Amino acid sequence: MGFTTPDLPKVDPETFLHLPLMERMRILATTWAEQGFGSPRMVHVVYIVKLIALYALGGVIVATATSNLPAFWHVSQWWNQPIVYQKLILWTVLLEAIGVAGSWGPLAGKVKPMTGGILFWARRGTIRLRPWKWVPFTAGDRRGAFDVALYAGLLLSVAVALLSPGVHSDSLVAALPANTSGLVNPALLVAPIALLILNGLRDKTVFLAARGEQYLPALFFFAVLPFVDMIIALKLLIVVVWIGAGVSKLGKHFSHVVPPMVSNSPSIPFAWIKRAHYRDFPRDLRPSRLADLMAHVGGTTVEILAPLTLLFSPYPWLTGVAVAVMVLFHLFIASTFPLAVPLEWNVLFAYTSVFLFLGFPNQQGYAVTDLSSPWLAAALLAGLLFFPILGNFRPDKVSFLPSMRQYAGNWASAVWAFAPGAEAKLNRVTRSAANQVDQFVAFGYEPLWAEITMQQTIGWRTMHSQGRGLFSVLLKNLPDIDTRTVREAEFTCNSLIGFNFGDGHLHNEDLIAAVQSEARFEPGELVIVWVESQAWGSKVQHYKVIDAALGVVERGAWKVADAVAEQPWLPNGPIPVQVTWTRPETGAAEAVPRGEYEATA
Structure with a gap:
């Protein structure tokens, strides 16, 4: 990798782009694992x-x-x-x-x-x-x-x-x-x-x-609470954010987040460290034991135990240790340059750890028990916990950000599949940026390499649990998938509304309908597979197939256990999916009640 030149996949562009989709995904996932x-x-x-x-x-x-x-x-x-x-x-x-x-x-x-x-x-x-x-x-x-x-x-x-x-x-x-x-x-x-x-x-x-899910409560506390109550409320706010993120990492998804995140980190220059996060590189790209340890000890455990220590510690030395842990935790995340690049947020939270817990220690009158009223404590907890609890039981109702599922791997996400030439119709939409592939060309990339660079993002998606399900539905529904242009929805969404942060609700059927009003795709020209986050107590993720011209044409679900057991490139074929509804004019399907499928999953 050079200072001004990218480290591109070691492929012949012309040959690569004529390979079947999932063979391209195998090459790109393997490439991502190393660089x-x-x-x-x-x-x-x-x-x-x-x-x-x-x-x-x-x-x-x-x-x-x-x-x-x-x-x-x-x-x-x-x-x-x-x-x-x-x-x-x-x-x-x-x-x-x-x-x-x-x-x-x-x-x-x-x-x-x-x-x-x-x-x-x-x-x-x-x-x-x-x-x-x-x-x-x-x-x-x-x-x-x-x-x-x-x-x-x-x-x-x-x-x-x-x-x-x-x-x-x-x-x-x-x-x-x-x-x-x-x-x-x-x-x-x-x-x-x-x-x-x-x-x-x-x-x-x-x-x-x-x-707003984090800073709006802080602004509210600044405006209405007396000083000591304000400091304690701010402590509760950051602890809820931390623990909410930690709890959201419990499950099968988060271990699949760590390896591609580490692989993308410029602060880890050694390829052998990156390869060690996979079970058997390049044959098996599922998370290794090291990745599991990094995810659930370095991640989940730290995000739950260290904040609880900060909130209740009566000892200055213990508070100092916990503050140091959280500062290092946030600096490590920033050093990996995750694709949503929340660098400022991580730096602010590192400083917040120092300011709130060292600047205003529990033993000096700033403990939770020092709130002016138990009713205030109850109201603060109820307000701060409402959306995280609702959003995890009903992820369809609440963005993953107020649900406190930041970078947990349990995301609503999607991929968009364009018929040949149809992606250009997005340029009819009123916006302030062109399609990303055109941005890369304007930046100086050769067109074929710009296309491969864009395909790297869907290769990244296959490395996560929901990616295996999304591509399984694509393969099932689109026999011509190898001829289509497949795009990661986060990037496409970003070029349409100016923001992306891992929230699939920003590119669900509402965005697609808004796009369609100007782009005017014909039936079949743009097909999207979209999936909701896994809810607490459920073993499945529910998906939709959306035709930009027709709306939702299919609903179904897949078992999370099936998704995490497969390789990114699906060498054994698509994982099993259960179709629960199909638009009548697109075919017949047995109607399976949502609860019934979840009960058998």
């Missing part, structure tokens, strides 16, 4: 510079300069100042909402331009996705002047709160008499809270991109 996406080192350097200069240094400079604090290099005088933490949250919300933090750049499918976000959400006519059709005044799937104004108002309101000086707080002075910086004016937080909610009701993409 990941193969991005040039320059790409990672760009991310690191952006993370350090724009996000970390920029955020600290803004926070200290607007809060009557010493210059940013006097770390000891600002690291535990509450207003700095508040403003770093606001800074993060602003960058995420603009689209220059997570899901930015080439690793997220943004090549030319590298930014989605604001280029889509401040433009009339682009696609918006309302979360609930029953909410009044949200009808339609295109952004109008009102939506652009709402979005601009959100950015402005966050900027005003961020740049305004702190105000006096009696509760802060009572707890910290020497503090002179105050807190962000609670009145200035009302507008960001309201506008984030309103934007979300009109377009869930903006809410999710701003990471």
